[in-house]
Amino acid sequence: MxxxxxxxxxxxxxxxxxxxxxxxxxxxxxxxxxxxxxxxxxxxxxxxxxxxxxxxxxxxxxxxxxxxxxxxxxRVLSIGQHYVASNALIEVAQPHLLRLAEQTHESASLATLDDTEVVYIARVPVRRIMSINVAVGTRVPAHATSMGRAMLAWTTPEQIEQVINSSGMRAYTPQTITDPARFRAELRRVRENGWALVAEELEDGLISAYAPVRDQSGRVVAALASSTSTGRSTAARVEAEVVPLLLRTAEQISTDLGHRAAAPPVVHGRDGFY
The missing domain is CATH 1.10.10.10 (Winged helix-like DNA-binding domain superfamily/Winged helix DNA-binding domain)
Structure with a gap:
C-alpha cells in the first residue's frame, strides 16, 4: 500500500x-x-x-x-479514566508497583513516551521527594529523565532526533546533559546496560532509576521507575540495591504482558579470552 x-x-x-x-x-x-x-x-x-x-x-x-x-x-477526568480502564498495562502493573514500593520504601511509577515527553500512567507514592507535583498524568521532559532514556534507548533514531530538536536539550540543573552527542552516547549505554539512572538532572536532589517494560512482541511500551532523594540515598547505592529489584519487577510485568525473553547465548569455555 x-x-x-x-x-x-x-x-x-x-x-x-x-x-x-x-x-x-x-x-x-x-x-x-x-x-x-x-x-x-x-x-x-x-x-x-x-x-x-x-x-x-x-x-x-x-x-x-x-x-x-x-x-x-x-467531567474531563472521565477521559483519563477511560484510558486507565481500557489499558491492560496499568492493571497488570499495579500490584508489581505496590510490591516494589514496599521493597524499596520509595515511590514506584510507570510511565510511557508521548511524543517528546514522558507521561506518568501509574504511580504508588511513598513520600514526597520532588518539589513538582507528580501524579498520574504528569508530563516531564524525556531528555532529562531516566524514564525518558529508558524509552528512547529502544525507539527509532528519528524519534530521538525529534526529542533533541524540540527540547533544545534544555538544562534543568547544572547536571543535565545538554550536548546531543553525549546524549546519544548515554542512550547507547542505557541500551547496553538494560536500565537507566539519572541523578539530579531534572531537579536538584532527585535520583531515579528506570527499567524498560516490554509487551508480547518485545516492544518497549513503558518504563518502570523507582525514585529517591540525595538526602536518603546515593546513585551508587540505588544502582547496587534498587536496580536489581527494578529489573526483576520490570521483567515480571513484561512476562504478565506475554513477553518471553530470549534464552541467553551459550558461552563456551574459551570465548572472550582470545
Whole structure:
C-alpha cells in the first residue's frame, strides 16, 4: 500500500476537533481560569472561534463559565479514566508497583513516551521527594529523565532526533546533559546496560532509576521507575540495591504482558579470552 502524503493526511483530519482539544489543553497551571481573550491568545484562534468551542464544551459538560472566566469541570477526568480502564498495562502493573514500593520504601511509577515527553500512567507514592507535583498524568521532559532514556534507548533514531530538536536539550540543573552527542552516547549505554539512572538532572536532589517494560512482541511500551532523594540515598547505592529489584519487577510485568525473553547465548569455555 502506498503511504499517505501529508496533504492526504491533512484532508482526513477534522479541524474543529483539533481546535476543540487545543482549547481544552490551554487550561493549565498558568491559565486555570482563563478569559476568552486569554484562550484566544494561547491557542492562536480567533475570539469568535474560541467562543463557539467554549459554548459547545459547556453544553457537553466539560467547561463552565462565570464572571468572564472559564474553568474545567470534573467531567474531563472521565477521559483519563477511560484510558486507565481500557489499558491492560496499568492493571497488570499495579500490584508489581505496590510490591516494589514496599521493597524499596520509595515511590514506584510507570510511565510511557508521548511524543517528546514522558507521561506518568501509574504511580504508588511513598513520600514526597520532588518539589513538582507528580501524579498520574504528569508530563516531564524525556531528555532529562531516566524514564525518558529508558524509552528512547529502544525507539527509532528519528524519534530521538525529534526529542533533541524540540527540547533544545534544555538544562534543568547544572547536571543535565545538554550536548546531543553525549546524549546519544548515554542512550547507547542505557541500551547496553538494560536500565537507566539519572541523578539530579531534572531537579536538584532527585535520583531515579528506570527499567524498560516490554509487551508480547518485545516492544518497549513503558518504563518502570523507582525514585529517591540525595538526602536518603546515593546513585551508587540505588544502582547496587534498587536496580536489581527494578529489573526483576520490570521483567515480571513484561512476562504478565506475554513477553518471553530470549534464552541467553551459550558461552563456551574459551570465548572472550582470545
Amino acid at each position: 502506498t503511504p499517505m502524503t501529508e496533504t492526504e493526511r491533512d484532508r482526513d483530519r477534522i479541524q474543529s476537533i483539533e481546535r476543540g482539544f487545543a482549547v481544552l489543553l490551554a487550561f493549565d497551571d498558568e491559565h486555570p481560569n482563563p478569559t476568552l481573550a486569554e484562550l484566544a491568545s494561547v491557542t492562536g484562534l480567533s475570539r469568535p472561534a474560541v467562543r463557539r468551542i467554549l459554548l459547545t464544551l459547556q453544553g457537553l459538560g466539560y467547561v463552565e463559565g462565570g464572571g468572564g472566566r472559564w474553568r474545567l469541570t470534573p
